[in-house]
Amino acid sequence: MSKETTNEARDLKSNSHYSTACGECDVLIFAQTIEAGEHIRCPRCDHHISALGDEPVQGPIATSIAALFMMFASLSFPYLSFSASGNTASMTFSETIRTLLSFGYDQLALLLFITLVVLPIGFLVIVLYLHTCLLLGVKGVAVGMMLKIVRESKPWLMVDVFLIGVLVALVKVMGMADVEFGLSFWAFCLFTGLFIKTMILFDSHWLWHQFYGECRIYHLPNAQTADEADLVLCHKCGQLNPKENARCDRCLGDISVRFKDSLQRVWALLFASVVLYIPANVLPIMDTSLLGVRDPSTILGGVVLLWQLESYPVAIVIFVASVCVPIAKMLAMAWLAYSVHYVDDYNPHKQIKLYRITEFIGRWSMIDVFVVAILAALIHIDGLVAVYPGPAAVSFAAVVIMTMVAASSFDPRLIWDKTSNRKDVVA
Structure with missing residues (x-):
């Protein structure tokens, strides 16, 4: 208990x-x-x-091994198949990346490859290695570097976001054709569940103590x-x-009283996000070709179309994730950066909750980018119907990345610095 x-x-x-x-x-x-x-x-x-x-040692070993098996299974078999007017097309998990490369969207292809393949597999391998070392009672090699890599990569592990993107894409497709699930789809569902469980069981604080002793x-x-x-x-x-130390005595990492140039980085990244958010909404994010007639659509245009087709849940999901969340995140980060500098009477408990919500929801805006990649890989029957990614996909992905980096650049301890002497906020 x-x-x-x-x-x-x-x-x-x-x-x-x-x-x-x-x-x-x-x-x-x-x-x-x-x-x-x-x-x-x-x-x-x-x-x-x-x-x-x-089970701090055996638990992560079991879930990481099972997750790795499911990951390789999801890469080995057909993922989804699409049938329309007697024509059938199928896709594998890796084709979402290859399709983006074939259309010249190398940046998006690299983003998907890193967040859906490289980082998740790397995370699972590190978890398995570290806990196996503990089980066998061996010291391990480069343990500190691995723990640092896991800490930095956690926000960019997006397998759960991709799975939701698949479900959204399926709702869009089912209205125009028949879709069948392949073995890789079910393997990826199991992989996602096991991966999330492994992340929950992984405790870096405890692992540092096990390998390097108590603080x-x-x-x-x-x-x-x-x-x-x-x-x-x-x-x-x-x-x-x-305070006089420039490096940590324990892990030799760089340290500072507060994140260096925290607010300046936040403002710079927010300004760049606002600039990129304009083409992300003005330019088409997806181009559908039906019987040779091309129909480009923007993010808002896609939401309106889904609403007209009475796909209300999907329209709401896309609107919230692709419109509301980016705007809300930029406004929230701007308010946090402004308040710690110019406002004296805010409630730090409410501010820190706002920061945590902002940091958590930012990655979910990537759903729309994943949906475009999935549809482009799945729907491609020559002469009948095809989906192509639009230029807004790159701008929108850049907005998501920059707002995520802005959140990680913000030092939440600044929220409490002005209130450290107030009795109502001290433990």
């Missing part, structure tokens, strides 16, 4: 022994050893620090945040270091 270690940590407050700090609000976290079935959350902002499953413990009776204690948190491994 799971235990809430946060309550135990609060009971130990009189000891004032700290081993790490919250990466989102900078509050010091009490020194504690996490066991199977336990989890640690920040007492001030409720940020997730660590969560360990009941250095500080006795700080008069400090509540790392900044007040003249310490700097290493976001890569969780070690607290003296």
Whole structure:
């Protein structure tokens, strides 16, 4: 049964022994050893620090092996088949990438290859390697580098977004032809479930401790945040270091009191996103050819068409993911960047929730790009019907990427810096 270690940590407050700090609000976290079935959350902002499953070693090994088998199965068989007027076309998972290359959309093809093949397989291999090392009791090679790679790549693992994109594409196609699911489709569904389970079971905080030992413990009776204690948190491994350090004593990674030029990067990326969002909505994102007659459609045009065809759920999904989410994310990031600099009386708890929502939803805007890639690979019967990707797909993908990078460039600890002395927001 799971235990809430946060309550135990609060009971130990009189000891004032700290081993790490919250990466989102900078509050010091009490020194504690996490066991199977336990989890640690920040007492001030409720940020997730660590969560360990009941089988911390065997569980990730089992799910990562199963996920790898399902991944290779999804690449080996037909994915979907499309039949219209006696003509049949089929596609494999890899054809979504090859089709984009054949139409000259190399950037989109590379994006799909990295986010759907390279990074997911790399993540699973790293998880399997690290936990196998623990099971066998061996030290392992380049463990620190692997843990850093996993941390940086997690936001770009988009297999779940792609699966939703497939379902949206199917709803679009079913109105014009018959669609059959291949073995690879079902394998990919299983792969997605197993992959998500592996991500849940993977705990980098615990793994750093297993391979590199516990973090250095500080006795700080008069400090509540790392900044007040003249310490700097290493976001890569969780070690607290003296402020004068340029590199972490534990993992040798670069460290700084706050992300360097955080707000400047956010504003620059947001400005570029706004500029690119214009062609993303004005230019066609998809071009449908029916009996030789071409019909280009924009994002909003596609939403209107789906609504007219009474595909209301799909129209709503596309509208929310491709129109509402990018705009909302840009506005939210602009507000966060503005408020930490010019506003003094905001509620940091509400601000941090806004930041987390913004960071979480950004990747889901990629659904429309995946839908275009799937339809272009699936619907291609010469002389009858074909779908081609449009130039807006590149601009829209760039908007999604830039807003995601803007969110990762924003240092959420800036939200709390102005309020560190207020009693209503201190743990």
